[in-house]
Amino acid sequence: MAGVTFENVSKKFGDTYAVKDLSMDIPDKEFLVLVGPSGCGKSTTLRMLAGLDTITSGIIRIGDRIVNNVPAKDRDIAMVFQSYALYPHMSVYDNMAFGLTLRKMPKAEIERRVREAATLLGIENLLNRKPRQLSGGQRQRVALGRAIVRDPAVFLLDEPLSNLDAKLRVQTRAEISKLHQRLGTTFIYVTHDQVEAMTMATKIAVLNLGVLQQLGTPQEVYETPVNVFVAGFIGSPSTNFFNAVMRRDGDAIFVDLGAFKLPVAPQMQKALMPYIDKPIIVGIRPEHIHDAEFTPASTDVAVVPAQVDVTEMLGNETLLHLVAGEHRFLARVDPRTQARPGRDMKVAVDVSSMMFFDPETEMAIR
Amino acid sequence: MATRYGAMEQPELAAGEERASFGDRFKGFLPRLPLHAVLIAVIIIWSVPTIALLISSFRSPQDIASDGWWNALIPPWDFTWSNYDAVLNQRGMGRAFVNSLLITVPVTILVLLIAAAAAYAIAWMEFPLRNGLFLVMVAMLVVPLQMTLIPVLRLYVNLSIDTEVPIIGGRVFGPNSYLGIWLAHTAYGLPFAIFLLRNFFGSLPRDLFESAYLDGASDLRVFFRIVLPLSMPALASLAIFQFLWTWNDLLVALILLGDPNLAPMTLRINSLVSSFGSSYQLLTAAAFVSMAVPLVIFFALQRYFVQGILAGAVKG
Amino acid sequence: MIGRKWWVPWVWMAPALILLTVYLAYPVLDTVRRSFQDRRSENWVGFDNYEFIIKNPAPLVADTHSALLNNLLWLTLFPLIVVPAGLVLAVLTSRVRYEAVAKSAVFIPMAISFVAAGVIFKFMYEYNPNIGTANALLEQIDREPVAWLQDTRAPQRWITDSGPADAPGPLQINNLALITVGVWMWTGFALVVLSAGLKGISTEILEAARVDGANEFQIFRRIILPILMPTIMVVTTTLIINALKIFDLVWVMTGGRFSTDVVATLFFKQSFVVRDFGVGAALAVVLLLAVVPVMLISLRRFQFQEEIR
Numbered sequence: 001m002a003g004v005t006f007e008n009v010s011k012k013f014g015d016t017y018a019v020k021d022l023s024m025d026i027p028d029k030e031f032l033v034l035v036g037p038s039g040c041g042k043s044t045t046l047r048m049l050a051g052l053d054t055i056t057s058g059i060i061r062i063g064d065r066i067v068n069n070v071p072a073k074d075r076d077i078a079m080v081f082q083s084y085a086l087y088p089h090m091s092v093y094d095n096m097a098f099g100l101t102l103r104k105m106p107k108a109e110i111e112r113r114v115r116e117a118a119t120l121l122g123i124e125n126l127l128n129r130k131p132r133q134l135s136g137g138q139r140q141r142v143a144l145g146r147a148i149v150r151d152p153a154v155f156l157l158d159e160p161l162s163n164l165d166a167k168l169r170v171q172t173r174a175e176i177s178k179l180h181q182r183l184g185t186t187f188i189y190v191t192h193d194q195v196e197a198m199t200m201a202t203k204i205a206v207l208n209l210g211v212l213q214q215l216g217t218p219q220e221v222y223e224t225p226v227n228v229f230v231a232g233f234i235g236s237p238s239t240n241f242f243n244a245v246m247r248r249d250g251d252a253i254f255v256d257l258g259a260f261k262l263p264v265a266p267q268m269q270k271a272l273m274p275y276i277d278k279p280i281i282v283g284i285r286p287e288h289i290h291d292a293e294f295t296p297a298s299t300d301v302a303v304v305p306a307q308v309d310v311t312e313m314l315g316n317e318t319l320l321h322l323v324a325g326e327h328r329f330l331a332r333v334d335p336r337t338q339a340r341p342g343r344d345m346k347v348a349v350d351v352s353s354m355m356f357f358d359p360e361t362e363m364a365i366r
Numbered sequence: 367m368a369t370r371y372g373a374m375e376q377p378e379l380a381a382g383e384e385r386a387s388f389g390d391r392f393k394g395f396l397p398r399l400p401l402h403a404v405l406i407a408v409i410i411i412w413s414v415p416t417i418a419l420l421i422s423s424f425r426s427p428q429d430i431a432s433d434g435w436w437n438a439l440i441p442p443w444d445f446t447w448s449n450y451d452a453v454l455n456q457r458g459m460g461r462a463f464v465n466s467l468l469i470t471v472p473v474t475i476l477v478l479l480i481a482a483a484a485a486y487a488i489a490w491m492e493f494p495l496r497n498g499l500f501l502v503m504v505a506m507l508v509v510p511l512q513m514t515l516i517p518v519l520r521l522y523v524n525l526s527i528d529t530e531v532p533i534i535g536g537r538v539f540g541p542n543s544y545l546g547i548w549l550a551h552t553a554y555g556l557p558f559a560i561f562l563l564r565n566f567f568g569s570l571p572r573d574l575f576e577s578a579y580l581d582g583a584s585d586l587r588v589f590f591r592i593v594l595p596l597s598m599p600a601l602a603s604l605a606i607f608q609f610l611w612t613w614n615d616l617l618v619a620l621i622l623l624g625d626p627n628l629a630p631m632t633l634r635i636n637s638l639v640s641s642f643g644s645s646y647q648l649l650t651a652a653a654f655v656s657m658a659v660p661l662v663i664f665f666a667l668q669r670y671f672v673q674g675i676l677a678g679a680v681k682g
Numbered sequence: 683m684i685g686r687k688w689w690v691p692w693v694w695m696a697p698a699l700i701l702l703t704v705y706l707a708y709p710v711l712d713t714v715r716r717s718f719q720d721r722r723s724e725n726w727v728g729f730d731n732y733e734f735i736i737k738n739p740a741p742l743v744a745d746t747h748s749a750l751l752n753n754l755l756w757l758t759l760f761p762l763i764v765v766p767a768g769l770v771l772a773v774l775t776s777r778v779r780y781e782a783v784a785k786s787a788v789f790i791p792m793a794i795s796f797v798a799a800g801v802i803f804k805f806m807y808e809y810n811p812n813i814g815t816a817n818a819l820l821e822q823i824d825r826e827p828v829a830w831l832q833d834t835r836a837p838q839r840w841i842t843d844s845g846p847a848d849a850p851g852p853l854q855i856n857n858l859a860l861i862t863v864g865v866w867m868w869t870g871f872a873l874v875v876l877s878a879g880l881k882g883i884s885t886e887i888l889e890a891a892r893v894d895g896a897n898e899f900q901i902f903r904r905i906i907l908p909i910l911m912p913t914i915m916v917v918t919t920t921l922i923i924n925a926l927k928i929f930d931l932v933w934v935m936t937g938g939r940f941s942t943d944v945v946a947t948l949f950f951k952q953s954f955v956v957r958d959f960g961v962g963a964a965l966a967v968v969l970l971l972a973v974v975p976v977m978l979i980s981l982r983r984f985q986f987q988e989e990i991r
Binding site: 398401402404405408409412413414415416418419422430431432433434435480481483484486487488491492493496499503505506507508509510511512513514515516517518520521549550552553554556557560585610613614615616617620621632635636639640646649650652653654656657660661663664668672 | 686688690691692694695697698699701702704705706707708709710712713716771774775777778780783784786787788789790791793794795796797798800801802803804805806808810811812813815818866874878923926927929930933934937946949950953954959962963965966967969970973974977
């Protein structure tokens, strides 16, 4: 069991950086999710850790050992590939045993490990089948089983759920989380789906264009995103962003969005002082904009008039596409709402959850 | 009735619809009569030469000379094995058959192994000049055999090792040696083989290899336990191709093997033709004996043969 | 893979590289060298051998012009017949239930050797109508038998007994008889490849065309043909290359006599019968020069496909 450290790791393909100057410290037993849009460098990072791609510069450690030039098979890692990479001509048993037979483990030991892993994953009755006889979900478990029997120091998973249908995905998510708790090994997981990241991770690393944006717990990246990108990427539907100007009214600062104004929570007043009469970016999550008639109690709200453009009823909540002046934004409101397309209504904005970003650096203002 | 270029299917019947009666189908058949006529004619025309030969090979020399082979189809039927007997036992065809095997089988195995090894390296290992080297290898397909034979023969003469090889005969190396013709045929077969196999190996999923490397497999392991088992169709096609090409070759044998004891069937028949131009009773039987093996292979393994051609001719 | 030593790929490729160098690369260079030397490859003679080929000073001994022209006939006529035949047959066979049988019948000749095919057609072309099928058929329609493999007359002379007495060089009955054998052998190849290409055309496109009102001919000309063009090119280049290299067939049936020589058979005679290595090598080089442009075109297409990969 070991932690993983990245020290200023970069990967260049020709002249472009796939990963730039990545530094992360991942303690043992962490479930780290690398998340970001396509091309952000998450898979490249995983592959460098696995030893499938060379490192242009920087150091990667597994445990205390520098593994830059260590061949993949000696790094004590196991990987679950996006397409599972099962050997089509071998049975499930042989697929799972392959790595162990190569390491010349005694047959009895191999048998024990394979059966144990198979039982853990519920595939013990599939051991004699070939991959083409299995469903997608079953193949995925075999891929997991193949990694488990190796008993590695670190588990690497490359978008393992992306080939499963939606329902299976939700189910498997929970199973992978349980597996992590059960095995107690470090998991490094790559995905482009922020829901998977939020639900499974103990730590999330958000990447964009090869650069690490933020490393933190799911709660941290959700509540205190470090920049516009993270705020917009985490959370679904995404954060609403508004271009606004800070204004002063006597002692208090407020946000002038043109069509309406919003007060600023007391704890933010000081940080926003330098932006008076200057432009600013405001981020408000749809779940923090309520139907004024159904506002949860004890929230510090400001009421804003808006016009309803489209309503999407989901049963447990309703999504409202709203227009106020030149601003268009989304709100997640109580399903009992009376809002209808074309009507005017009042929404209540949770002021204390507003996020502020510098318009030039796009960094969060705290 | 829609014409499909894909597999023929019987259309689904809608509720209440009945399958067309025989009369209806016959009417539908008539406009297609020209189509069938043309195709049947083509089939017949294409098969006639071979059938003519086959039938004649069972007739006595007098019969062959006196009237056309088609007459043999009407009774009385007067067939004989004597031609085959003469050819196989007296004209050295039996030995030639063995020689053809002795030449073709080792060559096929060698080509498969050597080309697979090279194709594996080109497909999955990284090294400088990788693409250039592959292009050069494939470009060798262009070289007409004729261009290589004088120098190769000279080389063989200069490097000749004259000791006689036990059992199979011929020199150890040089002109009239099995080793010499094995190596030559193998070399000539490599460009196509490497081209075919490299394309096929390249189409195997990358993460299969990565997973194996992660599992600790060395290159040799991956080659024998993953690449080869998964490439059986391509290997089969190649084997058939190489076998037929080598079995049917005349030119290389003509130049590198002068000794009649080592001559494969093609060579034997060629000399039969030149010395016995019109003794058709021998020629027909001889030709058929030489065709026997390729035809058997063709009928038994048609699918792989065709696949091989397709892979070589169309993008693999 | 990290950790693989630099020399590993080279070890894997070594046997192939050695064989290719010894049997293909080196001989090409050596042959080119010999083409500039005398008959025993002892002295340098510059372009003399090539001059010999071009000037053709001894046509009775070695008719280089005839050989070159015959190859020209082969490489134009042969693909010109085989490709359309293969294409038409591919289309026709796809519409019948006995498609596999028809394809096999046409394809079988590919499996046998040129030598065996040579024997088969010697039999068919035999002068004596009691033996030769072709002449037997002629007898049925009251025509004189023809010495198919020796007759150097122009075809129209034979059919109508009129027309120019001297045909343009290679257009001889016996050449055409030989090419017929080639067609018999290789149409199956074209058929199989084009048939596979045909099956790769999505039926949706064809159905859309029918809905748009196109009849079968229009569909063939405007949709199938353009889509199949790359495959047709591949087949054609293969056939052209084979036409240039043709040896076994001609050798077995006529030995290159009666003006049927092609460059490959002439090469053989010059090198191993007359033993003039210089001219032989020059002929081989000419052969290579003829094949190279054709191959370059294929290679360029191949590289293009590689980039897509």
